[in-house]
Amino acid sequence: MKVLTLNFLTCAVKACKTTSTSFPLHPKDCELVSDTIAPNPQLLLNVLPRIDWNALIITAGELGFPTLPPTPPTREELESNEKMMTELHTLLLETQISEGSLVCGNCGHEYKIKEGIANFLLPNHLV
Amino acid sequence: MLPTPSTSHVDFERIYEPAEDSYLLLDTLSSETEKDFLRTRYSAAHSPSPLVVEVGTGSGVVLSFLNAHAQTILGRADILTFGIDVNRFACKATEQTVSVTSQEQITHDLSHGFYMGNILGDLTNTLKAGVVDILVFNPPYVPTAELPGIPSPGENTTETSFADDSKLLALSYAGGVDGMEITDRLLLSLPEVLSHQTGCAYILLCAQNKPDKVKERIKGWGSGWKAETVSTSGKKGGWEKLQIIRIWRENA
Numbered sequence: 001m002k003v004l005t006l007n008f009l010t011c012a013v014k015a016c017k018t019t020s021t022s023f024p025l026h027p028k029d030c031e032l033v034s035d036t037i038a039p040n041p042q043l044l045l046n047v048l049p050r051i052d053w054n055a056l057i058i059t060a061g062e063l064g065f066p067t068l069p070p071t072p073p074t075r076e077e078l079e080s081n082e083k084m085m086t087e088l089h090t091l092l093l094e095t096q097i098s099e100g101s102l103v104c105g106n107c108g109h110e111y112k113i114k115e116g117i118a119n120f121l122l123p124n125h126l127v
Numbered sequence: 128m129l130p131t132p133s134t135s136h137v138d139f140e141r142i143y144e145p146a147e148d149s150y151l152l153l154d155t156l157s158s159e160t161e162k163d164f165l166r167t168r169y170s171a172a173h174s175p176s177p178l179v180v181e182v183g184t185g186s187g188v189v190l191s192f193l194n195a196h197a198q199t200i201l202g203r204a205d206i207l208t209f210g211i212d213v214n215r216f217a218c219k220a221t222e223q224t225v226s227v228t229s230q231e232q233i234t235h236d237l238s239h240g241f242y243m244g245n246i247l248g249d250l251t252n253t254l255k256a257g258v259v260d261i262l263v264f265n266p267p268y269v270p271t272a273e274l275p276g277i278p279s280p281g282e283n284t285t286e287t288s289f290a291d292d293s294k295l296l297a298l299s300y301a302g303g304v305d306g307m308e309i310t311d312r313l314l315l316s317l318p319e320v321l322s323h324q325t326g327c328a329y330i331l332l333c334a335q336n337k338p339d340k341v342k343e344r345i346k347g348w349g350s351g352w353k354a355e356t357v358s359t360s361g362k363k364g365g366w367e368k369l370q371i372i373r374i375w376r377e378n379a
């Protein structure tokens with residue numbers, strides 16, 4: 001799964017959904033792989049406004065990527081900042097999590113990732 | 128006509144094989160009326176990339192089609208897509224189908240959307256509120272006396288027995304009472320997961336699901352909710368066997 005996916009997922013436990021600590025999920029012991037993808041500035045520019053930037057800062061930091069600025073760049077800033085364009089391209093479009101787990105900051109439940117597929121099925125006692 | 132994705136690599140002993148329902152979805156999403164609806168809604172210049180989520184991807188035939196033909200269907204290729212299924216093998220198969228179909232586009236010098244992967248999960252449980260622009264679901268819709276039950280996290284990790292495979296296939300069609308037990312759960316989650324501004328959903332129903340009642344119920348949610356039949360197939364004795372409803376909110 002691409003790192004960008006983490007911007008759209010929360011803990012699957014109902015009671016966690018309303019808490020702010022269930023998003024974003026925290027990667028733990030993750031193995032990353034990188035796909036080579038042709039530059040796609042149009043995609044990055046149009047994905048930018050729909051990203052939860054604060055969550056992305058956390059995700060990038062936890063995965064060991066370069067620190068992102070505290071506020072998102074504007075469309076024009078990103079367009080003219082080649083370095084940031086490249087960094088976001090690598091982080092959002094090229095990087096996949098292949099193994100590891102995702103941990104909920106509220107209930108502590110760990111969702112395993114195997115062969116790139118995160119398993120959000122819940123054990124009976126959490127459904 | 129847009130080419131149908133190839134699913135020749137998929138193991139149909141444990142993954143739903145594309146059938147009339149799957150093809151009705153492909154035809155509907157690429158019909159002139161739906162292209163109009165989708166382009167008007169999602170292709171304004173500089174508007175944020177829409178997020179397309181398919182629940183119950185099975186072989187991946189529908190999601191790979193949407194992802195590959197985003198430019199034709201939505202008027203833009205810069206869309207984000209991912210899939211969800213309770214069946215681990217279906218998740219793997221979908222990844223492969225999307226990859227083959229995207230490669231096919233590249234060979235023809237054509238664009239495709241940005242597929243982020245598949246997730247093993249129960250319906251929309253793990254989606255953050257308000258993030259989905261377009262949700263597609265071809266559910267298990269056959270009325271059955273029993274439901275197979277959602278697998279536990281440890282099930283079907285590597286090899287499966289014949290019994291496991293039959294359960295996986297049952298998950299793909301068995302809908303319980305009126306064939307609506309799974310679909311009803313998904314419908315209830317729509318007001319939460321669909322984007323307030325631009326969310327819409329395409330759901331396949333069969334005649335036994337009582338589609339008219341389903342639509343009435345959705346309109347009853349109030350505040351601009353709409354539900355309309357946008358296509359049908361398999362006319363038998365005056366009533367359609369399968370239909371697709373589009374659910375969306377018209378903001379006042």
Ligand SMILES: C[S@@+](CC[C@H](N)C(=O)[O-])C[C@H]1O[C@@H](n2cnc3c(N)ncnc32)[C@H](O)[C@@H]1O
Pocket residue numbers: 143144145146148149152182183184185186187188189211212213214217248249250265266267268277295298299300309
């Ligand atoms: C009728 S098949 C459709 C497959 C494919 N989309 C197609 O059109 O050919 C239904 C799919 O939904 C999946 N499914 C069933 N219950 C589900 C649930 N609770 N959450 C997610 N997926 C589910 C099944 O595993 C199966 O792949």
Ligand SMILES: [Zn+2]
Pocket residue numbers: 011012013016022104105106107108109
């Ligand atoms: Zn949790």
